[in-house]
Amino acid sequence: MIIAIPVVEKTMESSVNPSFGRSPYFLLYDVKKKKVSYLNNDTASKSHGGAGIRTAQILVDHNVTDIIAPRCGENALEVLRAANIRAYQSIAGTTNENIEAFLSDKLLDLEVQPSLHKD
Amino acid sequence: MKIAVLSGKGGTGKTFITVNLATLIKSVYVDCDVEEPNGHLYFKPENIKEEIVTVKIPVVDNTKCDGCRKCVDFCKFNALAYIYNRLIIFEEICHSCGGCSTICPKEALTEKDKKIGDVKWGNRFNTKVYSGFLNIGEETGIPVIEKLLKKVEKYKTELVFIDCPPGSACSVMECVKTADYCILVTEPTIFGVHNLNMVYNLVKVFNKNMGVVVNKCIEEFNPVEKFCKINELKILMKIAYDEKLAEINSRSNIAVLESEKYRYIFKKLFDLVLKEINNETITYT
Numbered sequence: 469m470i471i472a473i474p475v476v477e478k479t480m481e482s483s484v485n486p487s488f489g490r491s492p493y494f495l496l497y498d499v500k501k502k503k504v505s506y507l508n509n510d511t512a513s514k515s516h517g518g519a520g521i522r523t524a525q526i527l528v529d530h531n532v533t534d535i536i537a538p539r540c541g542e543n544a545l546e547v548l549r550a551a552n553i554r555a556y557q558s559i560a561g562t563t564n565e566n567i568e569a570f571l572s573d574k575l576l577d578l579e580v581q582p583s584l585h586k587d
Numbered sequence: 588m589k590i591a592v593l594s595g596k597g598g599t600g601k602t603f604i605t606v607n608l609a610t611l612i613k614s615v616y617v618d619c620d621v622e623e624p625n626g627h628l629y630f631k632p633e634n635i636k637e638e639i640v641t642v643k644i645p646v647v648d649n650t651k652c653d654g655c656r657k658c659v660d661f662c663k664f665n666a667l668a669y670i671y672n673r674l675i676i677f678e679e680i681c682h683s684c685g686g687c688s689t690i691c692p693k694e695a696l697t698e699k700d701k702k703i704g705d706v707k708w709g710n711r712f713n714t715k716v717y718s719g720f721l722n723i724g725e726e727t728g729i730p731v732i733e734k735l736l737k738k739v740e741k742y743k744t745e746l747v748f749i750d751c752p753p754g755s756a757c758s759v760m761e762c763v764k765t766a767d768y769c770i771l772v773t774e775p776t777i778f779g780v781h782n783l784n785m786v787y788n789l790v791k792v793f794n795k796n797m798g799v800v801v802n803k804c805i806e807e808f809n810p811v812e813k814f815c816k817i818n819e820l821k822i823l824m825k826i827a828y829d830e831k832l833a834e835i836n837s838r839s840n841i842a843v844l845e846s847e848k849y850r851y852i853f854k855k856l857f858d859l860v861l862k863e864i865n866n867e868t869i870t871y872t
Contacts, residue, residue: 518666
């Protein structure tokens with residue numbers, strides 16, 4: 469089981485990045501090995517469009533099983549769903565606190581964020 | 588002769604100016620503001636004909652796809668994802684470049700038509716009215732604008748007025764490229780000047796001649812004047828802020844048909860624009 473969280477900085481004390489697709493880094497936490505690593509998300513976050521789709525693809529390719537984020541667009545969620553990745557709503561606090569909450573089953577499912585550009 | 592009416596900022600009065608100019612004489616009006624076309628509301632054209640606008644989008648045959656991901660990596664807009672031995676296509680993200688189906692080594696990608704909007708045209712008074720309508724949620728209106736501009740190419744002797752989208756992005760560029768002269772509509776505010784500057788720089792790139800119309804003027808500091816002086820831009824006309832005009836507009840009526848006063852103002856603007864265009868022709872020849 470690998471959890472991915474969009475982060476502002478590469479530390480466990482970092483706050484969760486408000487953006488999913490445009491987040492510069494992702495923290496990856498391997499639950500079994502209790503190992504933390506960071507993923508550079510430049511290719512996706514600096515792309516012309518579809519950053520959420522690209523980010524989701526990268527996370528799938530890194531064998532991520534769960535994500536924790538404050539919000540996520542419907543296209544990205546479609547990719548995550550196709551890969552059976554579960555998405556959870558982050559809570560206020562640091563990355564570390566979010567992982568703790570996840571491990572003690574306190575996080576809720578992330579709702580679809582409808583695009584603001586559509587009716 | 589094509590005259591494009593532009594503004595960096597929305598709500599300055601592009602449609603107001605274009606509709607009134609196009610009503611004065613026998614002409615062609617083209618509404619390229621395809622995200623929210625409203626010129627037709629003023630003209631209320633009759634005998635309407637229409638055509639749909641389509642773009643090409645990819646279709647995958649997952650039995651032929653071997654998962655090489657060349658298409659996923661190629662797509663600048665990330666319209667494709669490859670998950671669990673299956674290619675997913677996001678139609679709304681696709682920009683119809685055709686790259687994915689060209690690059691696919693297994694010929695697993697083909698193209699299909701997708702409707703993104705319509706062009707409609709009809710007549711009113713002496714004006715031929717063309718409007719483009721982009722479906723809500725579509726990524727880009729450029730194919731609709733291209734179709735509109737192609738439709739009006741046949742008018743060689745008539746004056747063609749192009750009501751452009753606001754801003755200075757790609758869709759505006761399409762309109763500027765085709766124009767012989769550009770009218771830049773702005774407001775006498777700092778915000779107005781900021782956006783005028785953007786569209787001024789765009790028109791300069793295409794080396795087109797232009798003049799400025801300052802709409803909704805009041806007797807106060809007018810930062811547009813300074814900007815135009817510095818950049819040697821001609822102010823064709825200043826139209827005073829006028830509640831009567833706003834009221835006529837809000838009823839979707841055309842000002843030059845409502846009163847002699849407004850007809851006179853627009854006739855003057857029209858003559859000035861023609862003079863500018865003719866001056867250029869003389870200079871060039």
